Amino acid sequence: MSELGVGRPTKRRAGAAVGGLPVADSRPVLDGDAVLGSRCTVCRYPTTQQGLPWCPVCYEATEPDRFARTGKVWSSTVVAIPVGTRRPPFGLAYLDLDDGPRVLVHLAEPAVLEPGARLEITGTDDGDLVATRMEQ
Amino acid sequence: MEQAMLWGVGTSAYGRFPDQRVESLAWTAVAEAVRDADIRPDAIDAIIVGSVFGPPGVATRIQRGLGISSVPMWTIENACASGTSAYHEAVEAVRLGRFKCVLVLGVDQMSTLFSGAIVPEATDPEGASSLPLPGLYALQAQRYVSEFGVTPEQLAAIAVKNKSNGMDNPRAQLRDTVPTIQEVLDSRMIADPLTFLQCCPTSDGAGAAIVGGDRGNPDDLRIEASAMVSGALWDQRSEDVWGFASVARAAQKAYAQAGRSPQEIDVLEVHDAFTIGEILTLEALGIAPRGKGAELAPSGHTTRDGVQPVNPSGGLLSRGHPLGATGMAQLAEIAWQLRGQAGARQVDRHRVGLVETMGGGAAGMDGNACVVTILSAQA
Numbered sequence: 146m147s148e149l150g151v152g153r154p155t156k157r158r159a160g161a162a163v164g165g166l167p168v169a170d171s172r173p174v175l176d177g178d179a180v181l182g183s184r185c186t187v188c189r190y191p192t193t194q195q196g197l198p199w200c201p202v203c204y205e206a207t208e209p210d211r212f213a214r215t216g217k218v219w220s221s222t223v224v225a226i227p228v229g230t231r232r233p234p235f236g237l238a239y240l241d242l243d244d245g246p247r248v249l250v251h252l253a254e255p256a257v258l259e260p261g262a263r264l265e266i267t268g269t270d271d272g273d274l275v276a277t278r279m280e281q
Numbered sequence: 282m283e284q285a286m287l288w289g290v291g292t293s294a295y296g297r298f299p300d301q302r303v304e305s306l307a308w309t310a311v312a313e314a315v316r317d318a319d320i321r322p323d324a325i326d327a328i329i330v331g332s333v334f335g336p337p338g339v340a341t342r343i344q345r346g347l348g349i350s351s352v353p354m355w356t357i358e359n360a361c362a363s364g365t366s367a368y369h370e371a372v373e374a375v376r377l378g379r380f381k382c383v384l385v386l387g388v389d390q391m392s393t394l395f396s397g398a399i400v401p402e403a404t405d406p407e408g409a410s411s412l413p414l415p416g417l418y419a420l421q422a423q424r425y426v427s428e429f430g431v432t433p434e435q436l437a438a439i440a441v442k443n444k445s446n447g448m449d450n451p452r453a454q455l456r457d458t459v460p461t462i463q464e465v466l467d468s469r470m471i472a473d474p475l476t477f478l479q480c481c482p483t484s485d486g487a488g489a490a491i492v493g494g495d496r497g498n499p500d501d502l503r504i505e506a507s508a509m510v511s512g513a514l515w516d517q518r519s520e521d522v523w524g525f526a527s528v529a530r531a532a533q534k535a536y537a538q539a540g541r542s543p544q545e546i547d548v549l550e551v552h553d554a555f556t557i558g559e560i561l562t563l564e565a566l567g568i569a570p571r572g573k574g575a576e577l578a579p580s581g582h583t584t585r586d587g588v589q590p591v592n593p594s595g596g597l598l599s600r601g602h603p604l605g606a607t608g609m610a611q612l613a614e615i616a617w618q619l620r621g622q623a624g625a626r627q628v629d630r631h632r633v634g635l636v637e638t639m640g641g642g643a644a645g646m647d648g649n650a651c652v653v654t655i656l657s658a659q660a
Binding site for chain 2: 192
């Protein structure tokens, strides 16, 4: 009998990163000097989600918007285990963009940063947003 | 409104059982619950199953061995709260008079799906960015630590407490040794500040319960409250760490239903998938004020001989975490505690118990779902 679970599809969509089939990419998109997303036309709620039926806060219409690449760390960590094709250690942070949503970013340097630290999204790595600490 | 009662509970052992069938795990739990409730299987008039990774049609595949045919039956997936979400639906159905006796089952077999940590969901923005669940909890922990100054030793104390409790739980997955606080901190880092011994293992297992109306049996446990909430937006407007608000919402509903305050709860089983989870959950449940949850374990408040024992079973950190089964395992432990049947794990004061299960991981929401239920012994 072959080893259980090996070489068989599983219920979880693993995505191409761990050898599964590719899936639609839901990550925020960096477009030059801005992170793409949408904003409510009435309450101005910003989000990186695309194709929303309405504003999830006030139910009014949303329109595409562009958000600053800079913001403040909400929290950060360094992951010490491999995840998909990512090899440890790698740093992750929730970053509150200056005029926009909270986004998950990879840190250019794996280190725990204090909340409030200023970061700038400087690029992407295989579709992940990558942020770098800004000079004080 | 009918009074819903817990008639019986049962579980499998918890561990890695890749050679067992999913059905076998479930049947073990169901058989014990049916015996415990002292009913014939044909008294069951509905089946509700909670499972995250079960095969398609898992409920039917389990049903075919039970001889309980043609009754309404369905499967619920609410992440780690799948089992207790199924239980919640059973409670609501009995309360409304829809069914008289419902079999609730939670089951998952993770060892045949994952060789290590759970692979993040690739369709989710956070999952696609390689955020593993311990990473999400680590982000909670880092924010919480910066706000409230929690020490690494306070975090590690949760693991020591729960792993000590788990030594007396013959069904727990991990019960070789109790680590010291230093050993917890020295175990390999998973996601800073969470070390290996602060993370629950992935597991296989099942838990079952029989929920029915008041049949006049003094051994049945009174279900004083069952509350389930789904997630709400967790985003740049949120001052609370991820997951906190969903537990608080469910807790408020449950306390209101039961007419009880947090101080009236004698014993709790809460979702300690990671050490920080127990701290945040106990604050969200009102067992400790904001920022004080980390003091509960070191002070002895939540130890088995403390004022309000938390996770006397050993929690997820010892028992393991077969997602769909976890809530039912928690429920079974509280049932045994309230009836005085918990053996070496038995806590002194055991009239009122609480179970909390929070399932999450979908980016941008404060949880997929949270269930809080409060039960009491009649005697």
